[in-house]
Amino acid sequence: MFRMDPEKKQNNSVTVDDILSILGPFGRFNIWNYTLILFPVFLAGMYSSVYNFEAMDLKYRCTVPECEEDPHKNNYTIPHETDGTLAKCTRYAPFENGTLNGTHCSPHYFDTSTKIECDSFVYLEEHSIVKEFDLACQDWKRSLVGTVHNAGFFISIPLTGLISDKYGRRPAIVFASVANGLFGIIRALSVNYNMFVIFEFLEPAIGGGAYTACFVLALELVGPKGRVFVSLLFNTMFILGGVAVTLLSWWLQNWRYLLFIIYTPAVLVFVYIWTLTESFRWLFSKGLYNEGLDVLAKSERLNKVFVPKDHYEQVEKHATKQRDDRKCESMARNQSTFKQLLSSKIIWKRLFTCSFLWTSSTLVYYGLSINAIELSGNSYLNYIVVLVIEAPANVCKLIFLDRFGRKRVIAVAFLMTGLILINYGFVPSGNWSILLYLGGKFFITLAYNSLYVFAAEVFPTNYRTTLMAMCSTLGRTGSTVAPQTPLLTRYYEYLPTLLFGSMAAISGFLVLTLPETNNQKLPDSLKEAQEQESQPQEPSNERSNDTKTRL
Structure with a gap:
């Protein structure tokens, strides 16, 4: 049975993380909600890769x-x-x-x-749009498909972020997923190239924020120790989605059937309005304390555990106090919370740094995947191998992030990516060059997926989704440019990997400017986010009571 520290009890400092410790990480409530959350993540993995096959070059x-x-x-x-x-x-x-x-x-x-x-x-061959829309010898039109697809995220991620922060995590997930399904199905009915490209853009432009909305909800349902494991689950499902769409494309050899099969299930996410749980942290941040406590009580009931009633009362008092403090701080300065955020040099610095890191990560991550299809051998197998190498990277992330800290692991991963890819062109073709290529994908995956955890921990709760969405949106510049990088081989065969390596190396040094967040509470206000700069990192096995998330 969970026991309160006497000093903590006296000070009425019970937090949500104390309740989450009692509820446990693997109860029926958790399994049910994570099963629902991970389904759109699996679909997002398919949607992020499908353009590689619907616009694949033919013989x-x-x-x-x-x-x-x-x-x-x-x-x-x-x-x-x-x-x-x-x-x-x-x-x-x-x-x-x-x-x-x-x-x-x-x-x-x-x-x-x-x-x-x-x-x-x-x-x-006739399994892609190249044959149906007569795109032979027009590589720019093929690569434009990927660029247009990724450009759609410039709209969807901030759009979904705003919906998530204003109306809730659950409506954001439903809106984005259903939009994916509808526009994807319409794209499968395209009668010409122009119609295809328009809906290639609209699908991610309206529904591309599903992954981010799911990730934020999942992150807010667990305590600090569960964040990295949650990230591992997301990365694994994303990889499985990419592998699934690759195998489906290989088997079906028909791009229209492929789109119908992968986009139809997304429409079914509409039922999440009634089946998925809303984030209690978001409910607390909006002053909906009874609704937030009902979510925790439901978890207690489904997990068949007992939480003392006074714990809920103390958590409500903390949530009320934090909300009142934010209002007083805002009124004192006659500014809205968001305006306060924008007036903070620290938030601007983190926003710029995270955006650059995201740009570098998406450019290298997607660039290596796209260029793998152009390598010799079976294009489908090449793509699957480049995806599967992400699995050990995600396991290493689970082990290293808590043991060595976020900043150190991400910096080393970026620098190793840069070192490997810059030297890739100097290694003769063969097994060693393949190992180097896969090594580059391994380390950029480690850096990119760790960045999701790291970025979520440096922004305050009220606008976490919005600020992460801004980073991710600006960072999509990299994934938008990535489909064009195979064209660089016309000038120099290894120019793409040199570009990837240089961006990764710069990112490795830039990440050192951010605060370490390992074993620290999620900042719930601008003040707490600013305090991270001067807060010393504690050893992972000596975490203090004050490092717990209070929402």
């Missing part, structure tokens, strides 16, 4: 009208690449008087010293 060649009756004669009508395959975008020019109504197809009828661009194409 095709020029149409040679003079010789289409016997395609085997293309050996002398189409140039060959260095690897022996037929050129995709050029053919040999026929002599002006060489053919008569397509009845002649002989080597001496074609000028092998002159190459011309293709007028039309013969597609040898």
Whole structure:
């Protein structure tokens, strides 16, 4: 049975974390809510990867009208690449008087010293939009799909953040997930490239904030010691979503069927309005104390544990006092809480730093995944391997973040990413180069996924979702640029990895400017967030009573 410290009891300093300790981390209440929360996360993992396959490059060649009756004669009508395959975008020019109504197809009828661009194409595969919308030799249109998709997050993440902070975490999750489903299904019905690109943008622009909304809700349902484990669950489901959509694409070989299958389940998230629990921390922050206490009481009932009644009373007193303190502070300065945040140099510094770290992380993380498809070998297997390497990175995150601290782990991960990718181009092709590539993906995954935990711990509760959304939105610049990075190989084969390595190295040094948050309470106000700068880090096994979250 949970026992109160006598001094704490005397001072009426029971916190939500004390109640969460009694409720336990793996009761029926927790399992039910996390099962619901993780489903949209799994879907988000699929949606973040699907554009790689719906716009995947295909095998095709020029149409040679003079010789289409016997395609085997293309050996002398189409140039060959260095690897022996037929050129995709050029053919040999026929002599002006060489053919008569397509009845002649002989080597001496074609000028092998002159190459011309293709007028039309013969597609040898048909599982992506390249064939259906005739995008052969228009790589910029293929890469634009990924750029447009990721550009949608510039709208969705702040939109979902505002909904989450004003109306609640649950409505934000439902709104974003259902929007994903509806726009994804409409995209599957596209009749031309322009319609496809428009809905490729609208789907993430309206529904792309589902992952962030789910993460914030999950984070607020656990105590400090459970945050890293929650992050591991999210990362694992995200990886499984990416692997699932890759296997589905490989099996179906039809982009329309693929979109119908993965987007239809998102519409069902509408039932979460009645089945998912709202964040009691958000309810407290809005002055809805009875509703927040009802959530905790429901957890007590489902987990079959007993929480003393006076614990709830003390938690309500703390929540009321914190809300009143924030109001008094705001009235004294005649400013709204959000205006106070924007007037804080510390918040601006953290916002800039987190935004740059997010930009670097998304550029390298998505860039390495996208470029893996362009590597030699089976594109689907390449993508799966690059995704699966994230699993050990997430396990290391679970072990290292609490043991060594957030700042140290993230800084080392960024610096290792930079070191590996900058040197990648100097290693001969083969097993060692593959290991280096996977090593870069391992460390950037460790840094990127740890950043979600770290960023959530440096912003105050009332505007945590909004500020994280701002970081994530600005950071989406990286993922928006990432689909274009394969085009850099036209100038220098290893230019993409040099760019990735440089950004990661800069981030490794920049992260050192943030405060350490390991084993510290989530800041509930601007004042508490500012106090993190001067708060010394405590050893993980000597955590004081004051480091508990009070909402």
